Amino acid sequence: MIVCCVGSNSTIGKHLKLILQQYSDEATPLEEKLAQIGLHIGIIGTIAAAVIFTTLSIFIISDVVEAGKWDDSDTEHVFTAFIFAITILVVVIPEGLPLAVTLSLAFSMKKMKEEKIFVKHLKACETMGGCQELLIDKTGTLTKNEMKVIKALIGIEKTNIRIPEVDSKVVSILGASVARNTTADVHSVDGNIEKAGNRTECALLMFLMHWGLNYHQYRNMKTQVMQVPFNSQAKMMSTFNVENPDDAALYIKGAPERIMRRCTHMLKSDGNIVEITSADKEKVNEKLIRWSQKSLRTIAVAYKAGSVKEIGLNDNPNKDEMDKATNGMVLVAIFGIEDPVRDEAKEAIETLRKTGVTVRIITGDNPDIATRIGKNCSILADDYDYNTNNDTIILGKDFDRRTGGLIVKEQDEVISYSIGDEQEFKKMEEHLRILARCSPQDKLLLTIGMRGLERIVAVTGDGTNDAAALQRADVGIAMMTATPMAKEASDIILLDDNIQSIVTAIKWGRNIYFNIRRYLQFQLTVNAVALFLCLIGAVAVKSSPLTAVQMLWVNLMMDSLAALALATQDPDSKVLESAPYGKNEYILSPWILANIIIQSVYQVTIVLIVLFWGPDIFGCEAGWNSDWPEEETVHYTLCFNIFVMLQLFNQINCRKIRPEEYNVFSGIFDNWQFLTIIVVEFSLQIFFIYEGGDFMNTEPLDPFQFVICVFIGATTLLVTLIFKLGVIKYYESKSAGHK
Incomplete structure (x- = not known):
């Protein structure tokens, strides 16, 4: 292992540095209102106290003039008048x-807390009452985050997901392609299945287990020489395993449209490897569209086997060399993964809309899945057509380009953000309801933009990369299943991972x-x-x-x-x-x-x-x-x-x-x-x-x-x-x- 940076210079360190910044000087909307009315009351009270003291003093002085002398009782009366004026001030302020x-x-x-909502910061209670914008993560909030493979293609051929009706060679290649290119873990504890790591990877491992495969037999960490983790830009993860210089394999998995570009061949159910034609790719795209319309998340798996030299790598490749080598791959399988929408999601969003809260979905899924989810949750009309291009659904890359992107400045170890083109952002947000294929930076960009419009913004998130958006929102909301970094950056944690709890939080906030x-x-x-x-x-x-x-x-x-x-x-x-x-x-x-x-x-x-x-x-x-x-x-x-x-x-x-x-x-x-x-x-x-x-x-x-x-x-x-x-x-x- 080569240590390239430590502490605040590492990726996690940068996130931690951001969420540990102190924002105590930033008043909540209610605090600003109370400070304003407190000032008004204080001014009125001071004037009234001064008028009363002056009036009483005039009467005392007139009595003194009439009597022609000042005695101790007059001093006592002035002192009493002063005390009374101060009392008036104390009462009024x-x-x-x-x-x-x-x-x-x-x-x-x-x-x-009794309703399964843990509030970390008192201010978040009242701020939720004024929530005008809810930027809601699809996975884990609108959906159950219980990923399950329900459809699969071996190459481009439909296969039975329950029974491996394929050649044993295919089973072995598929097992290695999934097990070696994942980091999640699934195991049984007292008869209960416990999942650790990315839920999509857990679904793939569960698929192998249903086929009777022990993924641990394929996952040999001793042979892994390089791994490039999944990132939101490349939409892909890759791993390089070397048994010996003549026996190596490169595995990739990710968004099907990204993986298909890198594949020149595909694996058939009989174990043969054939060239992929344009007609084959068109056929796959048609199936992927149908899957997306059913709200299925899709992920493709591919590999390349041979000697280290044939794969185009060396024994110690870097990230760029790995990326170049991921061309001419063999498509192994494409999976359709279901993440069911929560039963209470539609009702909760309808309630939020009736209360005047604008709900916007943020998702890494493609527009077809986003459209389906939007319709299921009543955010989009049943007759909505993505091709109308009215900015209701915008892709993350287009959103970033049209708004001029996020401008980041750091001064005296304090990070500040702004938007490149605020006028264009204002035009887009009027129609925007779903941000699809978005990155964590797009989520932060949307949060900063909404706050810049003087809106009170709540954001939900569950990943480490969501920490920045959670921190910069007026109220950050994390699920109980979120990463520790996301929980640290949030103001409220939903202990039951129930979107209906957001409605409850708004109810108490308004109260x-x-x-x-x-x-x-x-x-x-x-x-x-x-x-x-x-x-x-x-x-x-x-x-x-x-x-x-x-x-x-x-x-x-x-x-x-x-x-x-x-x-x-x-x-x-x-x-x-x-x-x-x-x-x-x-x-x-x-x-x-x-x-x-x-x-x-x-x-x-x-x-x-x-x-x-x-x-x-x-x-x-x-x-x-x-x-x-x-x-x-x-x-x-x-x-x-x-x-x-x-x-x-x-x-x-x-x-x-x-x-x-x-x-x-x-x-x-x-x-x-x-x-x-x-x-x-x-x-x-x-x-x-x-x-x-x-x-x-x-x-x-x-x-x-x-x-x-x-x-x-x-x-x-x-x-x-x-x-x-x-x-x-x-x-x-x-x-x-x-x-």
């Missing part, structure tokens, strides 16, 4: 948002997005109401009806407890009916913004009514007439309690964020976490009202007053219901008008 995201991701990750929206709808409503209440209170009555400690309790309820409650909602039956969110889509939909505005206006109105007319309604002393906040008052306690009750019931509202979801209590008893948190929040609020005293600045309410607070809080449910009914009614009438 969504520090609980990362907690809500992490909780939702962890909750979903745990649930996905995370919905949970974050539920949380934001709740939090922003609380923010808006608290800001308006404190701002108006500061301007109108020279003090806020809510103290800093009360605001911190609201913040705890809004951030931590609400995150726990709303981030653990299970996906419902309609979660897959929504379209995937785009990278540039604002996280707050118009409907959610409308809900926030309606609830905020209603809640602010209610709390202000209690603030200004509460003393008359409830028959209590006005809070601004007392030494607030040193002295507790029933009036401001009512304001605080009603404000909290409005938020508690609005938390129930936020479980359902679609217009058509009228019943906000639907499924509430299936989520014990939510119920527990609601009970805890309600219990703590009762405790704070009756036992909070000086710490919470609360005065105990009588039972009637507390019940009224609860009733007022519950009215938020009615407001949301009326709003939903009104919106649905409006759009129904608008649709009817268009008709």
Whole structure:
């Protein structure tokens, strides 16, 4: 053995170097959206805190001017105003948002593991929810990856694959041609067949075993002097075996169209070797087309025997010499190998298409097989004709040529990729559904191109050469049967190798997005109401009806407890009916913004009514007439309690964020976490009202007053219901008008 390179310079080393690169600075689509809305909330909160502090300070200074002196109580009031402004800032800034995201991701990750989906990176959970493009490997994902020889030609003659009805010389040549030019292994363990290595090679070895041949008798590694492994460019593998200088053999196997070009003769079933004519090749091509139309993978085997000199090689040939020698070969056999489409593949792809995900198949098979698979999986119409040449199916070499290929740059040990002709790529991708006869580089090219169009891309793969595409995708998905390198580069591993699990992953991913929206709808409503209440209170009555400690309790309820409650909602039956969110889509939909505005206006109105007319309604002393906040008052306690009750019931509202979801209590008893948190929040609020005293600045309410607070809080449910009914009614009438 000659060692030509080691470590990061080797092929596997280059792949490993790529997948070990750190991409921690690359934010996911959801992180970018949350950073954007966090910035907006922070700016608004800072302005509000500054306005409140300035307003309270003006009142303090005016009192000082009127009194003509500054005493210690004035310093204390300024300090209190400053603390309150900081509290407002703490309440408004969504520090609980990362907690809500992490909780939702962890909750979903745990649930996905129960459904045979292993998530390696938390971010992959939410990114799958926005998946717009799924580049799916045919072998092992759409198909079962259980290769089996079901048709065979000896030379160009059909043979019985169950019984070797051929000359013993043919059996011996076929056994040697397959066994010596494969690296896979098939053996029995406790009565079960275990396969190791390439599945196509395993199918060929199983074929020999069914013929009663022991391939180990033919596979003599001591005589093997050179082997050129299969590669996606040559579509061929070759091996040179030398018993002695006068007894040697060169074996090749690969795509029939590549092997046939190198064959001048063929082996007949009677053991004779005859010349291949043009008519023979035409006859073989016709059979191969029929096999391809039946979705059979085809592979040809050929050999050349004689002395080392007659074969055209020496005792230690190199790769180029091997390639030159593979001319004038003898065609031994052509096999038709079946890889059945998974039973669930068609249904899963139809579901993916309905959810707005564009599915594109990537395969090394020829266009005929690709067409058949596409039709079986409902990616292509039943009447699709490849000869129409509308870019629905594109060959890898044409795809690479027309897009200008993949441009690779390496700087400071960081590899970057780009596409030669982005405009041409954009034109092609509109129609492209299957990339046939493609190489791993074509797969990477398609991945890079789709991401360049601001799409959220998921890629499936199972081979070491797929590592680059898996790494560069937004989400890399590997099968459990994938190579270790592919698993290392992936974000998600399907433990059951089931394509339906991809649908499940998207379902949980979209549910995370919905949970974050539920949380934001709740939090922003609380923010808006608290800001308006404190701002108006500061301007109108020279003090806020809510103290800093009360605001911190609201913040705890809004951030931590609400995150726990709303981030653990299970996906419902309609979660897959929504379209995937785009990278540039604002996280707050118009409907959610409308809900926030309606609830905020209603809640602010209610709390202000209690603030200004509460003393008359409830028959209590006005809070601004007392030494607030040193002295507790029933009036401001009512304001605080009603404000909290409005938020508690609005938390129930936020479980359902679609217009058509009228019943906000639907499924509430299936989520014990939510119920527990609601009970805890309600219990703590009762405790704070009756036992909070000086710490919470609360005065105990009588039972009637507390019940009224609860009733007022519950009215938020009615407001949301009326709003939903009104919106649905409006759009129904608008649709009817268009008709």
